[in-house]
Amino acid sequence: MRQRFFRSLADLRFAIGILLLIACFSIIGTVIEQDQPIEVYKLNYPLSNRVFGFLSWDIILKFGFDHVYKTWWFLTSILLFGISLLTCSVLQQLPSLKISRRCQFFRTSQQFKRLKISTKLTNFNFYKLLFKIKEKKYSVFQQKNIIYAYKGLVGRLAPIVVHFSMILILIGTLIGSVNGFKAQEIIPKTESFHIQNILNTGQLTVIPKVSTRVNDFWITYTKQRTVNQFYSDLSILNVDGNEIKRETIFVNSPARYQGISYYQTDWNLVGLRIQNQNRDALEYPLINLGNAQSKVWITWIPNNLKLNEGNIFLIDNLQGYCSIYNQSGQFIGNLETNEQFQEEISQISLIDILTSTGLQIKTDPGIPIIYTGFFFLMFSTLISYITYSQIWIIKKNQNTFIGGNTTRALFDFEIEFFNLIKV
Numbered sequence: 193m194r195q196r197f198f199r200s201l202a203d204l205r206f207a208i209g210i211l212l213l214i215a216c217f218s219i220i221g222t223v224i225e226q227d228q229p230i231e232v233y234k235l236n237y238p239l240s241n242r243v244f245g246f247l248s249w250d251i252i253l254k255f256g257f258d259h260v261y262k263t264w265w266f267l268t269s270i271l272l273f274g275i276s277l278l279t280c281s282v283l284q285q286l287p288s289l290k291i292s293r294r295c296q297f298f299r300t301s302q303q304f305k306r307l308k309i310s311t312k313l314t315n316f317n318f319y320k321l322l323f324k325i326k327e328k329k330y331s332v333f334q335q336k337n338i339i340y341a342y343k344g345l346v347g348r349l350a351p352i353v354v355h356f357s358m359i360l361i362l363i364g365t366l367i368g369s370v371n372g373f374k375a376q377e378i379i380p381k382t383e384s385f386h387i388q389n390i391l392n393t394g395q396l397t398v399i400p401k402v403s404t405r406v407n408d409f410w411i412t413y414t415k416q417r418t419v420n421q422f423y424s425d426l427s428i429l430n431v432d433g434n435e436i437k438r439e440t441i442f443v444n445s446p447a448r449y450q451g452i453s454y455y456q457t458d459w460n461l462v463g464l465r466i467q468n469q470n471r472d473a474l475e476y477p478l479i480n481l482g483n484a485q486s487k488v489w490i491t492w493i494p495n496n497l498k499l500n501e502g503n504i505f506l507i508d509n510l511q512g513y514c515s516i517y518n519q520s521g522q523f524i525g526n527l528e529t530n531e532q533f534q535e536e537i538s539q540i541s542l543i544d545i546l547t548s549t550g551l552q553i554k555t556d557p558g559i560p561i562i563y564t565g566f567f568f569l570m571f572s573t574l575i576s577y578i579t580y581s582q583i584w585i586i587k588k589n590q591n592t593f594i595g596g597n598t599t600r601a602l603f604d605f606e607i608e609f610f611n612l613i614k615v
Contacts, residue, residue, distance in 0.1 A: 458550025
């Protein structure tokens with residue numbers, strides 16, 4: 193009964209069934225937004241208008257469709273698939289490799305009938321045939337007038353390496369799922385922060401107590417005044433606040449420290465620092481009136497002590513200047529950094545444009561294992577092109593029976609076979 197149970201786990205049909213189940217779970221995780229606030233699901237999947245007639249936010253939350261890849265049923269399916277691959281390797285692939293290494297002599301001429309290629313030669317030089325086989329890099333085993341030869345045994349390793357690589361990928365996926373986390377932080381320039389705004393975590397995740405400082409943030413533009421790249425200069429700090437690592441990140445080039453990755457994802461303007469005629473530095477907050485495609489910030493700066501009159505300051509880029517409009521909406525001019533602007537009764541200058549950078553902070557301890565798995569998967573693809581070929585020979589009196597099998601490239605093997613028996 194135990195053998196039957198493990199044979200069922202190693203069965204190809206069982207593995208395909210589990211793989212299809214994983215694919216279905218992945219489709220659910222792709223269609224339904226993952227790790228979103230409950231308000232998002234209430235808005236997109238209301239009770240009054242169920243998607244497909246049954247799917248609503250309460251169903252999504254009840255069955256964990258909002259975090260499919262961390263649910264017990266998804267992780268269980270991954271575990272079952274890995275056990276199936278491991279069982280198949282132990283019960284089928286390894287014994288098959290062991291059999292391939294054995295000397296499998298043919299004793300009778302009737303055995304040649306089940307081969308893909310076979311023939312009978314008369315008065316053929318037996319030793320000349322043996323010499324040709326050795327020239328073709330075959331491993332030859334001989335018992336008097338009986339010969340067995342094979343080559344390309346490493347090609348038989350490909351299925352085992354495939355199973356091993358997939359098991360590594362599954363293990364890496366499980367580790368990343370239960371130990372990883374993702375956070376999003378919006379940090380003003382020159383400020384330090386700890387990881388707090390956690391978007392999702394695994395069941396065994398421990399949030400690292402790492403302090404980070406945003407030294408600077410800037411944007412480069414093309415000649416057409418479109419955004420070229422975003423940059424953030426970050427410093428990793430120890431418990432005493434001393435810098436232990438400093439790196440500048442930009443889109444698709446994160447900083448990494450002890451398994452934690454810092455990605456550049458967003459940016460924002462938070463205020464203008466203005467110096468008045470008394471050389472006092474004042475900060476005025478900016479309000480974002482734009483959207484993700486077109487960002488525009490605006491603030492109002494008074495020009496008298498009663499605070500009832502002033503000008504509108506508008507900024508839509510980070511090129512070091514802002515546009516000024518009066519209360520009627522008429523354009524007055526542009527004010528650059530460190531430039532003075534004369535108002536009705538006072539004079540001000542723009543000291544700095546206060547920015548903040550959006551960082552996505554994440555860790556996935558399973559990534560190195562997953563990459564290793566994909567490396568072995570590519571390696572197995574290469575060695576699978578190595579053909580495993582076998583040749584059997586029996587010499588009886590004046591007759592020589594010869595035949596062979598191959599796992600792939602049958603046409604090439606036929607050419608090689610006919611070259612062997614050619615006089």
